[in-house]
Amino acid sequence: MRKPGHRRFRVSVCSLIMGLSCASLSLFMLGCEIKPITELSAEDGIVRLRGLHKEESWERLVQEVNEYRSRFPYSQFASEAELLQADAYFRTNRLPEAIANYDDFLKRNPSHAQADFALFRIAKSYDQQCPDDSEREQATTQRALEKYNELQQRFPRSTHIQESTDRSVILKRRLAEHHIFVGDFYWKKQLYHASLSRYLYVMENFSEQKDIQVSALSKASESYLKLAELLEKNPNSDEVSFFRSQTPSQLKEKSIQLLQKRKSLLGGSLAEPIKKEG
Numbered sequence: 001m002r003k004p005g006h007r008r009f010r011v012s013v014c015s016l017i018m019g020l021s022c023a024s025l026s027l028f029m030l031g032c033e034i035k036p037i038t039e040l041s042a043e044d045g046i047v048r049l050r051g052l053h054k055e056e057s058w059e060r061l062v063q064e065v066n067e068y069r070s071r072f073p074y075s076q077f078a079s080e081a082e083l084l085q086a087d088a089y090f091r092t093n094r095l096p097e098a099i100a101n102y103d104d105f106l107k108r109n110p111s112h113a114q115a116d117f118a119l120f121r122i123a124k125s126y127d128q129q130c131p132d133d134s135e136r137e138q139a140t141t142q143r144a145l146e147k148y149n150e151l152q153q154r155f156p157r158s159t160h161i162q163e164s165t166d167r168s169v170i171l172k173r174r175l176a177e178h179h180i181f182v183g184d185f186y187w188k189k190q191l192y193h194a195s196l197s198r199y200l201y202v203m204e205n206f207s208e209q210k211d212i213q214v215s216a217l218s219k220a221s222e223s224y225l226k227l228a229e230l231l232e233k234n235p236n237s238d239e240v241s242f243f244r245s246q247t248p249s250q251l252k253e254k255s256i257q258l259l260q261k262r263k264s265l266l267g268g269s270l271a272e273p274i275k276k277e278g
Contacts, residue, residue, distance in 0.1 A: 123147035
């Protein structure tokens with residue numbers, strides 16, 4: 001019969017051995033985990049980056065790509081690493097950084113198989129920064145539209161064409177509404193030349209938006225009438241400095257022509273022009 005103390009001794013020894021084994025295994029795994037990517041081969045490094053992307057470890061992926069590109073600037077996987085990093089920026093809503101990375105990628109790889117995707121992501125990054133309210137500044141809306149249009153022209157067979165087309169329709173309308181809003185602002189300030197410029201811009205650049213075209217035609221017509229009145233009352237006014245080579249009658253004629261164009265657009269119905277507030 002074995003003594004209880006002997007059994008306790010064996011249990012303690014076994015526990016110690018198991019503990020040391022687990023500790024050694026943990027240290028081994030830890031050593032593998034923290035091995036710098038610069039000490040890996042280019043092939044093993046890109047495998048790690050793909051794994052980080054799959055795990056959605058975005059912050060670590062960004063850092064690791066920086067080190068990878070520094071260590072392997074001419075690797076065949078450098079472009080892939082750059083795209084992975086851009087995607088990490090995009091998915092963490094760091095949109096300016098995403099735009100910069102995708103843009104750099106396109107400049108270095110204009111014929112890459114993923115070039116259309118990079119351009120689409122640039123457009124989408126601008127798009128996601130666009131304000132929904134048409135009364136706010138729409139600079140990012142303009143940039144998003146430009147990039148969507150570039151995608152449609154450069155890569156007409158891209159799988160992203162449909163979404164880019166759908167978004168372009170929405171953004172273009174918002175941009176047209178913004179120009180109308182700014183034109184109305186100038187109108188209320190009695191800056192009729194400035195308001196006219198906005199309305200004419202909408203007429204020339206947003207012809208597919210029929211209802212907005214109708215509004216722009218009415219308001220541009222009214223602006224010409226106001227400028228004609230100013231030219232009659234005070235021909236030396238700064239407000240009519242761009243129209244001194246024309247007579248009030250000529251400005252009134254332009255107003256009538258715009259109303260006729262509006263009538264034609266409405267199918268022959270010459271409804272009352274849209275009135276402005278203020």
